[in-house]
Amino acid sequence: MTSTDDTWQSYTQRIEELAGRLGLKFHPVDFEAVPDTFMMEIAVYGLPVRMPHWSFGVRYIYQLIQRHMGHSRLFEVVFPGNPGHAYLASSNGLAENVLVTAHVLGHADFSRNNLLFQRCQEQVSEHIVEHAANHARQIQQAIETHGVQRVEAVLDAALALEQHIDVDQSLRRARYPEYLEDKRTPEEDDFRKRFAQLEPAAASSGIEPKKRAPVPPHPERDLLWFVAQYAPEMESWERDIFLAVREESFYFYPVFATQIMNEGWASYWHARLLREADFVPQQAYVDAIKCHSDVVRPIAADQQVALSINPYHLGFAMWEKIVESEGLEAARDIMIQDDDFAFVRNHLTRELAEELSLFRYSARSDGQIKVLEQDLTALHEAILSPKYNFGAPSVLAKRVRNDGTLELVHDYALDGRGLDLERSRKVLDYLQRVWRRPVQLTTTNQAGLALELTAP
Numbered sequence: 071m072t073s074t075d076d077t078w079q080s081y082t083q084r085i086e087e088l089a090g091r092l093g094l095k096f097h098p099v100d101f102e103a104v105p106d107t108f109m110m111e112i113a114v115y116g117l118p119v120r121m122p123h124w125s126f127g128v129r130y131i132y133q134l135i136q137r138h139m140g141h142s143r144l145f146e147v148v149f150p151g152n153p154g155h156a157y158l159a160s161s162n163g164l165a166e167n168v169l170v171t172a173h174v175l176g177h178a179d180f181s182r183n184n185l186l187f188q189r190c191q192e193q194v195s196e197h198i199v200e201h202a203a204n205h206a207r208q209i210q211q212a213i214e215t216h217g218v219q220r221v222e223a224v225l226d227a228a229l230a231l232e233q234h235i236d237v238d239q240s241l242r243r244a245r246y247p248e249y250l251e252d253k254r255t256p257e258e259d260d261f262r263k264r265f266a267q268l269e270p271a272a273a274s275s276g277i278e279p280k281k282r283a284p285v286p287p288h289p290e291r292d293l294l295w296f297v298a299q300y301a302p303e304m305e306s307w308e309r310d311i312f313l314a315v316r317e318e319s320f321y322f323y324p325v326f327a328t329q330i331m332n333e334g335w336a337s338y339w340h341a342r343l344l345r346e347a348d349f350v351p352q353q354a355y356v357d358a359i360k361c362h363s364d365v366v367r368p369i370a371a372d373q374q375v376a377l378s379i380n381p382y383h384l385g386f387a388m389w390e391k392i393v394e395s396e397g398l399e400a401a402r403d404i405m406i407q408d409d410d411f412a413f414v415r416n417h418l419t420r421e422l423a424e425e426l427s428l429f430r431y432s433a434r435s436d437g438q439i440k441v442l443e444q445d446l447t448a449l450h451e452a453i454l455s456p457k458y459n460f461g462a463p464s465v466l467a468k469r470v471r472n473d474g475t476l477e478l479v480h481d482y483a484l485d486g487r488g489l490d491l492e493r494s495r496k497v498l499d500y501l502q503r504v505w506r507r508p509v510q511l512t513t514t515n516q517a518g519l520a521l522e523l524t525a526p
């Protein structure tokens with residue numbers, strides 16, 4: 071089989087035309103075949119040109135995006151936008167590249183039409199790859215001016231907090247109002263006026279000094295924004311790094327929050343486009359179908375707990391079922407409206423869960439398999455719980471004390487998850503270096519006791 075060359079390029083356009091005829095609506099995608107080493111680099115750094123930092127290799131959310139497609143050996147590197155960017159390994163064969171091209175068009179359709187993607191992309195701009203390159207240059211400049219150690223300290227803190235954003239708020243959010251709102255109601259005002267007429271000495275209402283609002287006025291989820299805006303003595307170049315990391319987090323959030331739907335949609339479309347692409351030679355078609363079954367293979371064969379779910383498999387099976395029972399039009403509506411939470415809760419039915427063997431099983435000693443749980447809601451929650459709050463513990467900024475100490479609180483009840491204390495200490499350490507005052511975190515341990523971590 072030939073490696074990536076004109077043959078694959080010549081199919082790209084025909085696959086795009088076919089996708090258009092089948093109703094997919096997408097921004098143009100720049101396909102680029104690159105050496106495997108370059109693929110690895112993108113996989114580690116998240117974006118083709120991104121801020122240089124040692125911690126990228128272990129970063130969780132990028133591992134979710136920059137991954138092999140399902141259980142196949144194919145790399146998946148797509149950046150939604152206008153235009154979108156897709157990278158293909160030049161060592162791929164024709165069949166693999168045809169499959170990946172079709173898959174990418176499914177993603178391009180999804181990210182152009184899904185509302186959560188639209189909302190986040192409107193804010194970040196569609197040119198994220200170019201933006202990320204600017205951020206990288208900005209960091210390089212900061213290193214030249216302030217030295218690598220200081221820049222790394224800021225990046226450590228910002229990247230440790232990168233999942234702590236609030237996408238319900240605007241990317242370019244204003245600071246809190248500085249003063250408390252005048253809470254007196256008109257009735258009170260009337261009363262005061264009458265009272266003042268009776269006793270003029272008490273008529274001081276108009277000249278009461280305004281009261282400063284507490285910071286934050288309510289527990290704040292967007293820690294990247296909060297620290298950038300309110301850290302005592304933060305320098306502007308440090309703030310810029312925080313806001314750059316935050317902007318990239320806004321970009322990646324929809325990829326995270328729709329992963330099951332989005333990978334399923336792309337897999338549904340690569341399968342369907344392949345089926346209808348009669349211009350692809352028979353052998354390439356057969357090879358591509360083989361790749362497809364690797365991508366959507368449910369789980370490794372020896373695994374007994376089916377909950378380590380392959381999102382490609384789950385999403386693919388769900389879309390097939392939805393298109394079959396409700397039609398493509400209805401499926402498109404769901405694709406536009408939902409995120410994974412709505413999608414799984416509304417469309418992973420008992421019937422389908424049984425068909426896919428998703429309920430929890432455990433092997434009994436006599437060799438029989440026993441169903442532990444048939445609770446559909448529990449199954450939904452088991453699938454969704456790692457997705458809450460961008461996959462991070464729910465930690466809020468609660469108060470800044472007069473001496474500048476920052477109080478953070480972990481919402482244990484909302485989370486239903488404990489904190490990794492070792493990691494939390496490290497994060498507090500990082501944070502304290504840019505906050506430049508003590509930082510304190512309150513949480514609840516598994517015994518239900520309050521626990522306090524402080525740095526320094």
Ligand SMILES: [Zn+2]
Nearest residue numbers: 146173333336
């Ligand atoms: Zn994909």
